[in-house]
Amino acid sequence: MTPEVSVVIPTHNRCAMLLEAIDSVLAQSTAAFELIVIDDGSTDGTSENEHLRRLAETIRIEIDRIDHRGPAAARNRGVAIARAPLVAFLDSDDLWSPTKLERQLAFMRDNPGCAISQTGEIWIRNGQRVNPAHRHRKRAGDIFIDSLRTCLIGMSAVMMRTDLFRSSGGFDEHMTAAEDYDLWLRILIDHEAGLLDEPLVTRRGGHPDQLSAKTPALDRFRILTLAKLLADDRLSPARRTSVVEVLAEKSRIYAGGLRRRGKIEEVRLYEQVADQARGWDTRAAAEIGCAIESMRSMLREISHER
Incomplete structure (x- = not known):
């Protein structure tokens, strides 16, 4: 049964x-x-x-x-x-x-x-x-x-x-x-x-x-999720605007934390995402795809370092 x-x-x-x-x-x-x-x-x-x-x-x-x-x-x-x-x-x-x-x-x-x-x-x-x-x-x-x-x-x-x-x-x-x-x-x-x-x-x-206690800086994974959403054709214009807003906000905050810890290379990536996100309202596919791959690559490097 x-x-x-x-x-x-x-x-x-x-x-x-x-x-x-x-x-x-x-x-x-x-x-x-x-x-x-x-x-x-x-x-x-x-x-x-x-x-x-x-x-x-x-x-x-x-x-x-x-x-x-x-x-x-x-x-x-x-x-x-x-x-x-x-x-x-x-x-x-x-x-x-x-x-x-x-x-x-x-x-x-x-x-x-x-x-x-x-x-x-x-x-x-x-x-x-x-x-x-x-x-x-x-x-x-x-x-x-x-x-x-x-x-x-x-x-x-x-x-x-x-x-x-x-x-x-x-x-x-x-x-x-x-x-x-x-x-x-x-x-x-x-x-x-x-x-x-x-x-x-x-x-x-x-x-x-x-897991949440053992994993530092959970927002780096949430930022990746938000970038992935912007590559999804199903988003309505209003939802797309909301995703862009939160992505830029989280990226800026996370970049600030990285700067305080001296992680300059990572700072550049997330500040760039925050700056570019405002233009992703209309789906800049190439930029979004590049940002997603850069974030995935950085997460893999961090994981290997641990």
Whole structure:
């Protein structure tokens, strides 16, 4: 029997938290799912964990191991082998409330025109509940422009049509951070986001191996995303203007930070992007393509240095 939703959990060196995340899926009030765990080259014994092996042998969990390539590649691999018409992601450090899938599946059935939706979240940082800032407030509908400055879709809260994910090209595997911001914006060009405004996800942050905590200067990845958007023919003139505005703003701020750290070569690139972006309102394809490649090249160099 084909499941209604494929649940994809990527993991890297988080065996204990992974088992908690899996338990929260197995405790769901509906059984209409398959669970796919992608071990992204863990070296902490995840693939040899006896409890995890027993789970895979006795219930509907598929565990696939790949060479370490980051969460984008791990999630893409999970969706590649997914069988359900819907896919939901759960980060291995997060948890679901027992009715999360049941409530969200019902929401998707009740809103057949909705291709992507999310639920509310509870935020935990360093073991304490915190209230997200107003700019992180979730909302439904056309949230493309609002999402340019702040990622407004939570990875562990999202559910979407599998064919939409695949047709969008999935996560950009060259981005080692902000790959979610990148994909959601590409999808939000054509699709409104549904919201089941119930706190059905516990988002756990503050632990030392959290990717956002380990990755400095996340805005360099967001700037690349915004430049990529300007190479997309689907943008309306109004949306294009908004992307240009945020791109120039973020590039200027990031260049200022680089200058304070003496990174002069990088400063030149991002100041040039900020200066040229104003002319990209009308799609200067050659300049945009050159800027995208320069940013990708610089990110690769930084990655190799680390």
